[in-house]
Amino acid sequence: MSELVADYATALADGIEAALPGWVERCVAQIMMAWAGSVPPEVASAAQSAGREAATAVAPRVRALLAADIDEQRTTPLAILRAAAVRYPTDVLAQAGVPEVVRDRAADELFPDDVYDLVPASFTDLDPELADVGLRWGAAKAFEHKRRHKPTTAEGKR
DSSP, X not given: OOHHHHHHHHHHHHHHHHHHHHHHHHHHHHHHHHHHSSOOHHHHHHHHHHHHHHHHHHHHHHHHHHHSOGGGOOSXXXXXXXXXXXXXXXXXXXXXXXXXXXXXXXXXXXXXXOTTOOOOSSHHHHOTTHHHHHHHHHHHHHHHXXXXXXXXXXXXXX
């Protein structure tokens, strides 16, 4: 992997790890406010704990993916977040007795376990500061992939 890709991968992994606790807390607060008009202290405390747990459990998976050679990466950091991080705010909300939200059919089909519609659509949903580093990592990875897998002249003239 090129040094540039590795640098952006490290920055993205660091940013995701740093953002996860706050994202969990914001998800819980947003749904609680919409449902009950306030966030009880015990729910806020549970969200803080869940946020730390999310960072501890999910960040190493993201880091391992981003440390792998680009040709060995079979998923994306965002896919890991969607599959693994959403359960943390979901568990807090369920334990607080918050009913599931109504979602559209596509959301139900794509993310059946995301009963509070929390799946991040982009890194920006996790933290706006991740937009730039996520874009830079993706561009660097694409550039490296193109450099490695550029068709030879004969292959390119089909």
